[in-house]
Amino acid sequence: MGMRHKLAAATAMLAAGALTLTGCAGGSNADGSTAGTSGAASKTYNIGVVVLDLQDPDLAHMTDAMKKTADEKGVKLNITDSKKDVGSELNQVEDLLTRQVDAVIMQPLDGEASQNAAKRVIAANIPLFILSTEFAEGSNVGYKSYIGVDDTVAGEMQAEYLNKLLPNGGNIVFAAGIYGASWTDRRKSGFDKTINKNFKIVAEFQAKGSRDEAKRNMEDTLQRFPSGKIDAVVANNDEMAIGAASAISDAGRTAEFKAVVGVDGTDPALKDIKAGTMTATVRQDSAGQGVKAVEVVTDFLKGGNVENRYTLPFTLITKDNLSDFLK
């Protein structure tokens, strides 16, 4: 344990620290701000973006699409990550306000708790745009536009699919996301309202959107219900549907299930539909929403008029129209 070792370790720590820091900053745009000096006519707008979880594959994909559009439109994005925590969401918003961005695109984490952060943006007189997740119904946040989908519709479409496929109903296992998160609650309430009375939810578990937890819970559920007692699995997202489908196929019981349906339309889910372990998914075009948001904000900043609400549609994907979406 000589001095040299200590020095080496200190250097290693510094390097590690630097790595961590760049890791955190990796989400935001790399170079500092250089534009703006080239004259008022070609001012480069800085748009702050608050994504609720950059570790989510679907949202990472969305963010990439947004960067591309921003490059094409000649605006600059400062992308930040709330890391699924309302506390850090507020911090990110405050930092963006300190950096005096020209507009903020925010993807609220929680229908209620995120309103505080949103109101800071409005109080600072910076135009606010809401992307893909909504505030709780009846709330009054003065944003310029909402660009996204209505998650309730995704649940409704899952239910309509089942109503049509199995008019006489059946027993359902429900894989819920995160109770209290707006995407879970809205998708679930849309489903519950629309599913016909012949269906019965015989088991429900919370798998937090993860393939791992859904698989473990589904394995237990399969032990609980012998052959012929379950007809369908409904999951709040695709990763959970994939996990459940994998438990079912490991148990050799794929044939018993008339429907295994998720939401999102991710590539692995499409592969599972092709393989026959999943039967359907409701695709939300996350990348499309992100692109639209950047376009709307750019229009607004350049003096255009924007609408209060841009709702993008969901698409039901089954074996019948799979080829349109498979890459």
Next chain:
Amino acid sequence: MSLMTQNIKALLGPADLKQGSAATKVKRFVGDYGILIFFALIVIFLAVAAPNFLTLNNLVNVVRQSSIIGLIALGMTFIMITAGIDLSVGSVVGLAGMTFALLAPASGGAFWLPLIVGLGVGLLVGFLSAAMVVWGGILPFLATLATMAIARTAALVITDGQVVSGLSGPAEWLGSGFIGPIPVPVIIFLLAALLCEFVLSRTKFGSHVYAVGGNEESAKKVGISTGRVLFMVYLIGGVTAALGGLVLTARLDGAAPVAGTGYELQVIAAVVIGGTSLFGGVGTIRGTVIGVLLLGVVMNGMNLMGVSSYYQQGVQGIILVLAVLLNRWKSD
């Protein structure tokens, strides 16, 4: 050499109490077998209360589910006996699994390459943690908090946050295959547990691990290279976590960069339930295996009984508290 062994024995605590009243005998019995008795009671309860619990099919299912947390817990036991902790294991699961998934389809038949590289990633992270702890004198909690963040960042960066799906046949076999009636993950877990049990209870290195955790200064005085022992335990921890990550990836036929998030806490809970002390010097692999199975059986039982997932974490918490009380009462 015999002097050294004696010194080590002295470090491990007072010699066995040969005599004692009936009350102390009961206490020692409960102390030694308490967690096993607790486990047996839970199994009996579930056998009665949860339909389908006591079927061969379901028991195989529980052990298979537990084998991933179990593998990680083996290495964690070594680390915690030295009074250390490793918060990076969940991130190692994600990073090693991701490396494995990226290499497994490309290498087709060459199943060994992704396996070795995946385990190597675990070694590397273990090495980083150990370097900070041993050379830098940084507390294990902080050193591994740093490696936890770094390994997770690496897993996210190499795929830009995307999921990698679809493994080659042999790679998938690691997670879903069977040898006879026994699932491959269970076999891997059992072999690893036997090896760790042997190393910890039958080798000189094993006794050094206890000595370092019991009292590091005295261990140095009797000539144990404490730095080398600490290095070894973090390397073991890295490898077992990586192995857990490979099995998880194989089981899910794909890797998500966030896989394994929060595993460190489940693993630490299982190891503590199994009787390992956070203050070091105390713990066994046998105990850890029971701790892991106990948590696995409880989660499975609640699912079979249809207990709402609102309550499931709370029940785990209560079990943790009971186990800690039991262990403290034993050592009083």
